[in-house]
Amino acid sequence: AQTVTQSQPEMSVQEAETVTLSCTYDTSESDYYLFWYKQPPSRQMILVIRQEAYKQQNATENRFSVNFQKAAKSFSLKISDSQLGDAAMYFCAYRRSMGIEGAQKLVFGQGTRLTINP
Amino acid sequence: GAVVSQHPSRVICKSGTSVKIECRSLDFQATTMFWYRQFPKKSLMLMATSNEGSKATYEQGVEKDKFLINHASLTLSTLTVTSAHPEDSSFYICSARDVLGGKLFFGSGTQLSVL
Numbered sequence: 001a002q003t004v005t006q007s008q009p010e011m012s013v014q015e016a017e018t019v020t021l022s023c024t025y026d027t028s029e030s031d032y033y034l035f036w037y038k039q040p041p042s043r044q045m046i047l048v049i050r051q052e053a054y055k056q057q058n059a060t061e062n063r064f065s066v067n068f069q070k071a072a073k074s075f076s077l078k079i080s081d082s083q084l085g086d087a088a089m090y091f092c093a094y095r096r097s098m099g100i101e102g103a104q105k106l107v108f109g110q111g112t113r114l115t116i117n118p
Numbered sequence: 119g120a121v122v123s124q125h126p127s128r129v130i131c132k133s134g135t136s137v138k139i140e141c142r143s144l145d146f147q148a149t150t151m152f153w154y155r156q157f158p159k160k161s162l163m164l165m166a167t168s169n170e171g172s173k174a175t176y177e178q179g180v181e182k183d184k185f186l187i188n189h190a191s192l193t194l195s196t197l198t199v200t201s202a203h204p205e206d207s208s209f210y211i212c213s214a215r216d217v218l219g220g221k222l223f224f225g226s227g228t229q230l231s232v233l
Contacts, residue, residue, distance in 0.1 A: 043209065045162075045224035091161060104215070105152055106222070108161045 002027045004094050006109035013082045014117050020067075021077045021112050023092030029053075031097045034068065034075045035106070040088040048090070051075065053097070079114075087116045121145060122214050124225025131202055132233055139197045139228045141212030146223075147192040148214035153185075156209040156227075165210075168195040192217070202232040 004025045013019035025034070036048040051059045051068050058066050063083075067076045079086055092109040121144040131137050141151055149170045154162040166187050167175040174187035184206075186198040195214070199206050212225040 043156075043211075043227050045211065045213075047222075104150075105164050105167060106162075106213075107164075110161050111159075113159075 002029070002032075002094050002096070002107050004092050004107050004109035006090075006092055006112050008112045009110070010113045010115070012115040012117055013079075015082055015084060017082055018078060018080045019082055019114065021079075021090050021092075021114065023075045023077070023109055025073050025075065025092070025094050025109075027073070027094065029096055033095045033097055034066075035093040035095070036064070036066070036075075036077045037091045037093060037108075038086075038088045039091065039111075045091075049077065082116050084116050084118060087114055089113050122212065122223045122225040124212050124228055126228060127226060128229045128231075130231045130233065133203055134201055136198055136200045137202055137230060139199075139210055139212075139230075141195045141197070141214065141225050143193045143214045143216075143223070146214075146216040146218065148195075149192060149217045151189060151195040151212055151214045153187065153195075153197050154211045154213070156211060158209075162211060165197075170195075199230065202230070204232045206230065207232045 006023050032053045034051045038046045038048050049059050049061045049064050058068050063080045065078045089111045091111045093106045095106050123142045125140045151168040153165045155165050156162045164177050165180045168187045168189040170189045176182050189195040209229050211227045215222050
């Protein structure tokens with residue numbers, strides 16, 4: 001079974017600085033998707049960024065970028081120019097790309113609580 | 119953007135009663151919906167995969183008779199917590215996959231408190 005591990009329960013960063021959240025995963029699949037989700041106090045799950053495993057190029061979305069190391073099974077999230085609105089729980093997630101529809105479930109890591117200091 | 123409506127957002131019930139939570143895709147069709155449970159300051163744990171027109175697939179350790187799932191149409195899945203007990207108190211979140219685009223969208227969650 002696939003597993004996702006986030007080893008940092010909490011992180012904090014000064015406003016406007018850069019922070020990196022770590023995520024490792026374990027899978028025997030060769031093709032899959034990786035995601036970072038943000039869960040603010042409202043508890044609405046918000047997709048931050050997505051990476052296809054077959055793509056070597058790291059995904060970027062404005063101030064958010066990932067460092068995808070497939071061989072090391074590592075998928076870290078870098079947030080540049082941190083803003084107060086970035087404060088939230090961040091979850092790393094894995095999904096298979098093949099198989100029946102129902103098998104494409106998301107497997108989440110434990111989460112990292114990010115605090116932004118003004 | 120695509121919206122998943124989850125209702126109610128908060129419910130308080132007495133022990134022994136049943137509670138139904140609805141998950142509705144408003145502007146897309148979803149053959150598959152997922153139900154998650156989240157304890158305070160914890161991650162989302164998949165409970166079951168809801169398949170339109172067929173039986174739900176439950177994760178190991180999740181009681182089928184306790185958590186009834188019905189996915190009667192391409193836009194609606196319901197989760198019924200039967201004979202609720204205080205230990206069922208939790209935050210329940212649904213997600214739905216757009217059958218055309220493949221993207222996944224989350225509902226806003228339901229906080230269940232069983233007294």
